[in-house]
Amino acid sequence: MSAELIHALEQIEKEKGIGKEVLIDAIEAALITAYKRNFGSAMNVEVYIDRLTGDVRVFALKNIVEKVKDPATELSLEQAKQFGPDFEIGDVVEVEVTPRKFGRIAAQTAKQVVMQRIREAERGLIYEEFSNKEDDIVSGVVTRFERKNIIVDLGRAEAILPPSEQIPGEVLNVHDRIKAYVLNVKKTNKNPQIFISRTHPGLVKRLLELEVPEIHDGTVEIKTIAREPGSRTKVAIYSKNENVDPVGACVGQKGSRIRAIVEELRGEMIDIIRWSNVPEEYIASSLSPAKVLRVDIDEENKVARVIVPDFQLSLAIGKESQNARLAAKLTGWKIDIKSESQLRAQIEQQLFEKPKTGDEKESADESLFVDETEDKE
Known part of the structure; x- marks a missing residue:
């Protein structure tokens, strides 16, 4: 262990956002276990890492007693005076017991702890990133099939597309790029589990928000969506601006906007319905075409x-x-x-x-x- 360790921890703090002190505390805790495992010590010990030099020192904690019964954990007052004149019966003395070969063990332990903490931190960051994307859509590439589940690579993580959330009749192949709706993200001991859907009505809603600027800026509002995945979807929309035609805005010039969504959903038909607070008008429109x-x-x-x-x-x-x-x-x-x-x-x-x-x-x-x-x- 040396100053190189401290420099490496400082770099990790900058790049990964994991505090240097957090890492040092974790290494010290792990070194206590390593010391007891390798040197069979039953005594209470503390490990300290110098924040400047990176040097590691191990101290045994011994109680000062009148009569020593267990030398591993106890010290007489006379022995304690060697470490300082102010000690009294009942005090605790730190006695350095750093083994000669402890540096190699310390370096190996530090590496394991740092790697573990980096993995934990990355899992935490991934969880935070994708938990914030719940009820949103993500884009990914189909990588493999596990039983009936489809595994989609989202870049920093993999997502699961369960059979119940797959569009009936849709055939996906490895390397296909798809968009999906994030249902939920579960924290686990390993990587977070991200569950996505291709059948949720929210997928159509978010695709419309991406394709239609008037929906994105709030001029046109999506009121309700009724969907039978893979076959047909009806979307009721309303314009807050009398000068903006909501149906025309969603369909786009020569159907360009709605066509992009239909292609993403592999040919699923989409009916854009003008919403009305007059039931007769709304019901009549809903039966379009x-x-x-x-x-x-x-x-x-x-x-x-x-x-x-x-x-x-x-x-x-x-x-x-x-x-x-x-x-x-x-x-x-x-x-x-x-x-x-x-x-x-x-x-x-x-x-x-x-x-x-x-x-x-x-x-x-x-x-x-x-x-x-x-x-x-």
């Missing part, structure tokens, strides 16, 4: 009946009811979709099945009586 003729709402039961042209019925409902399902999820309303002809048939059936009133029955009886009289004549 279908055109809606009329919306009747039952506010008490949160049910909306939507009428669409006959040729738009399948489009409004969508394949396997996906469009209607996403619209209901987006708006929070239960949506009943009917075509014009279905509505007309329902109205006719209701009229036909409507029970006749007393006047109607009497009128029917009179007409029958007249008919019978005429027949007799």
Whole structure:
């Protein structure tokens, strides 16, 4: 051990941000264990490292007693006077017991401690960095597959993309670069565990914020998102500025902005919906790309009946009811979709099945009586 150690610790402090004193304290604590392990000492010892020269000294702590029973831990008053005239019974004396070959052990121990502390500090920095990125997106490269998990290299750390957070049908290969949403970061004894998602609605939200400046600066606000990963997503947006068209801002010139997001999500369709505080307007917009003729709402039961042209019925409902399902999820309303002809048939059936009133029955009886009289004549 020498002044080179102190210089090295100062460099580590500058580069890694680990305090020199913290490292020296850790080395001293480790050297106590190393001394006892190598020299089989049962005595209480302290290790001191000179902050200027780096020299290491080991001291045994001995209690001053009238009669010595254990020389390893006790010292007589007469012996203590050799170290200073002011000692009394009950005091503790530090007696240097530094072994001759302790320098080599000290250097090896110091190296191990420093490396361990550097690893711990780096793990701490990585944890801090990525815990601050929870609910944000990161970019990484697919490196390998472990069972059904996909491991993604984020640069300073690796992230886990579990099967439940993978887009159904999406095929990823090693070296593919992807963007993902950070779900959570867990601190462990080793490197932090970072869990990411490709299915979370927050991924679409953050991609829109990156691609659309009007969303990033707050002019356009994302109200709600309904997503079926790998298939379709509906996003309800609202413009705080009457002069800014929220749909146009998100779609971009010739669809350039939305196209970039669709490509990142491997072809997942994205419908941009204009949000409205008028339920009828909002529900009608939510069924895009279908055109809606009329919306009747039952506010008490949160049910909306939507009428669409006959040729738009399948489009409004969508394949396997996906469009209607996403619209209901987006708006929070239960949506009943009917075509014009279905509505007309329902109205006719209701009229036909409507029970006749007393006047109607009497009128029917009179007409029958007249008919019978005429027949007799």
